[in-house]
Amino acid sequence: MTDAAYTPDDAVLTEADKARAAALKAMARNLGISMLGLGILGALWAFGGWLITQSDGMRAFGQLAPGPTLERLWDMIQRGEIWPMSAPSLARVGWGLAIAIAVGVPMGILIGRIGWLRDLCNAPFQLLRMISPLSWMPIAVMAFATWDGAIIFLIAVAAVWPILFATAAGVRRIDPAWLKVSRNLGAKPVHLLVYVILPAIAQDILTGIRLALGIAWVVLVPAEYLGVSSGLGYAINDARDSLDYSRLGATVLVIGVIGYALDTLCMLAIKRFSWLRSDT
């Protein structure tokens, strides 16, 4: 082969290298900006901690500053306290979300598909949605035999609405031509569900789950102030009662980090199931 024959390949390689370099650059830039954002948050936290120590009446809360909190967090990690503290909370959120998905997705599909059912459910669902999940607390405590049951109920009640409404909105956006083509090819209702409706709205369902997860994680902590003696909410309450503020700060940080990690997982799942070509 002559040298000239290599030229196109070289050009292609150069283009590929350029694309890879651009992607790496974009990734580094995103990472840098994220780190900068976290840095600003940390600086604000440190400034708040410094302000507290300057005030005579507030000095007792100085343990909430980054230094003592991070020191205590490292100590808790070394003692292996994080997982036993977080696991019951994760289990409760997991069960609550599972129930919300099991109710919200089928109900959302029905409401999205059946006009009269949508009209029938609109007013009662909007009314129920606007009730703060925590206001169900007394009823939940009476209705469930265990504290765990009550907490899971509260999480499910909070999480079901975003999943249900996102699913219904996704179903309504399905191109009617897809359903017509499928029926034309002999699809039964179960085929429509498995091959058309669920793949078409997977992204909507996951977006609803992501929103629901955020709400569930927020509801979890106050819900765990109920009679349970495990979980992150209990750990915060316990730290407050024992005036152990560095432990309280470390637990709050753990809640934030786990919530952020779960949200990132949801985002990755949304990306995985997205079929829209917006960037290619």
Place this chain on the structure above:
Amino acid sequence: MTRHAAFTTNAQGQAPRGAALPVARPMEVESGDRAPHSPKAGAHVQIEALSHRYRGMSGNCLDDINVTVPSGQVMALVGRSGCGKSTLLHLISGLMQPAQGGVYIDGNRVNAASPRWVVMFQAPSLFPWMSVAQNAALGLRFARRVSEIPERVPALLEMVGLSAYADRNVQDLSGGQQQRVALARSLATQPELLLLDEPFSALDAFTRRALQQDVRRIAKELGLTVVLVTHDITEAAIMADRALIMAPDPGRIVTDTMLDPGPERHRDSPAFEAERARLAHLFETTA
């Protein structure tokens, strides 16, 4: 259940892009089976005293339609917008039910959609979360004939000239390529009747011309009966053996004529141009 034979393509399978599609022929059929795409496999369609009215409308949108389409014929329904030709196609397909009268395919009344008579619509409406091959295999999946997919789908994609695209996402394809996938998807279940609802009207002129010729050739090779809805006189002349001209208010058939645009159906040939002009004249005077 009858097992259907797969398509195979002939030796001209490596046609260049933009050229005519490779010609397909039915494969040898297992003993005891009827060849689903032998030249006599096309459905016999009988439309009897069919009238239709949309809910809330005062008059009929279709009035007293009586048509027989013999097996293997390519028939064009030509008319202006709003004359009811697409409605008639939907009624034939079973996607809609007529208010009066009925459609009979091989003597059986059409009550519902079936993979034995499939519609190709104006938009390909492929599923963007699936690859080309998965889209083409959909009808077989719905018909619980999954075991046929590995053999039939590659043959179908070869027939429509998209073998190289089997694993690509359909969103990567051009409009014409997407319509070819839709054609492969329609043919996967080996239908006896292909109903075309202006399937090429959204395509550019060059792609449209190639597909018009290819679809007719494939339909003839497979012995399919075809009903084509179009408002394009030239398209009817290129593709159809017979044209029904429809007029609106209420939608009715005003002209029924056989077409003979010459053996090649070449749009530059005098025979084609004369036949096209005759059809255009009939359309102008009756529709």
